[in-house]
Amino acid sequence: MPQHIGIVAVSPEGAALFYQNVTRLASRMLPPDQQPRISLHNEPLALYLDALRHDDWQLVGKLLRRSADNLARCGADFCLTPDHAVQHGVYLAEVGSPIPWLLMTELVAQSIVADGRKTVGIVGTKLVTRASTYQTALGLRGVHLIAPDEQEAEALDRVIFGELIYGRVAPASQRVFLDVIRRFAHLGCEGVILGCSEAPLVVHADNSALPLYDPSELLALGAVRHAMAVA
Numbered sequence: 401m402p403q404h405i406g407i408v409a410v411s412p413e414g415a416a417l418f419y420q421n422v423t424r425l426a427s428r429m430l431p432p433d434q435q436p437r438i439s440l441h442n443e444p445l446a447l448y449l450d451a452l453r454h455d456d457w458q459l460v461g462k463l464l465r466r467s468a469d470n471l472a473r474c475g476a477d478f479c480l481t482p483d484h485a486v487q488h489g490v491y492l493a494e495v496g497s498p499i500p501w502l503l504m505t506e507l508v509a510q511s512i513v514a515d516g517r518k519t520v521g522i523v524g525t526k527l528v529t530r531a532s533t534y535q536t537a538l539g540l541r542g543v544h545l546i547a548p549d550e551q552e553a554e555a556l557d558r559v560i561f562g563e564l565i566y567g568r569v570a571p572a573s574q575r576v577f578l579d580v581i582r583r584f585a586h587l588g589c590e591g592v593i594l595g596c597s598e599a600p601l602v603v604h605a606d607n608s609a610l611p612l613y614d615p616s617e618l619l620a621l622g623a624v625r626h627a628m629a630v631a
Contacts, residue, residue, distance in 0.1 A: 407479070409467070410443075412565075426627075467479070574607075
């Protein structure tokens with residue numbers, strides 16, 4: 401049997417989309433009697449948002465680790481989180497963790513390099529686009545990352561925190577994302593990272609001006625492959 405996958409949820413909407421990705425991929429890659437067990441644990445989103453507002457990465461790490469501990473107790477063999485804003489906290493949470501963590505940022509960087517991209521854009525919250533969440537992993541591989549400008553970043557934040565994390569989408573909100581991606585294309589970007597786990601609610605291959613790198617999708621594929629490889 402494949403190994404048991406543990407999902408550390410932060411944003412409920414993002415975690416739900418990720419769970420769908422994992423189960424759909426597993427159903428295509430494995431026979432029905434070989435589907436992996438999947439467990440999910442979350443701490444309240446408000447606790448994460450408060451810690452992030454106060455730049456309290458120790459608390460973010462503790463919240464992630466609390467979920468990892470619970471997932472280990474229910475049998476998970478490894479864990480991961482599809483939430484972009486807390487990726488720095490994973491490095492704290494994995495120290496002494498009872499189960500290993502799969503790192504989303506590394507999988508994204510590997511995919512971009514494998515496609516030969518040299519310049520990509522990113523959409524998401526300021527917590528992600530203004531930080532080194534993806535910049536470090538890409539920069540070490542010679543890939544230039546372009547972030548939204550200040551006005552675009554403010555608009556993206558309003559949409560994500562005001563609508564997407566609650567599963568709501570307005571047509572005008574979709575245009576905010578698509579306009580930023582169109583500007584990236586004019587700047588010479590060869591692709592764009594969806595640096596928000598809820599971004600697939602508004603951006604997809606049919607409406608994007610650039611090829612998409614959906615970290616949640618890449619992480620889901622990595623999780624299923626990892627579960628299969630160590631079975």
